[in-house]
Amino acid sequence: YVLLYFITVFLMMQNFLLAIIVEDYMNVAAEIKENLVEQEFWTDLHSCAMASYKSFRYRWPHLGKLGKELKSWEARLSVGFEDLDRTSLFHDQRSITEFIKHFKQFDFLAPPLVARYGVDTGERSDEERLKIETAVDRQLWRFF
Secondary structure, X not given: OHHHHHHHHHHHHHHHHHHHXXXXXXXXXXXXXXXXXXXXXXXXXXXXHHHHXXXXXXXXXXXXXXXXXXXXXXXXXXXXXXXXXXXXXXXXXHHHHHHHHHHHOOHHHOOOOEEOOEEOOOOOOHHHXXXXXXXXXXXXXXXX
């Protein structure tokens, strides 16, 4: 009976351990599936090296400072040359131009498309968009 008890307890503990490992594996697999990587490793490494080089050469501001400044501008969909110049964080206009040239190559940094009634995330179907536009139009016409 003792041997049977030890085997049962061992198998139960092994089952618990396997359940924990499999659950964590499934969570990680789901996160990896949701993670959209824009570039492959070597391209990303090259981009980081070029950004570091250009940052030194053109004396770009520290990205943390620039990020704080841009984050304080709420409700902005995109940032242009004049906006970056107003921050007074860049050394000169060439520095801003090279900054924009460098980061313009990344598709994921492109400004979002703005539809008639807000930012178009592409998540809604045409039928849903039509319903929303119709409802908003009706509400607007009530005021006129």
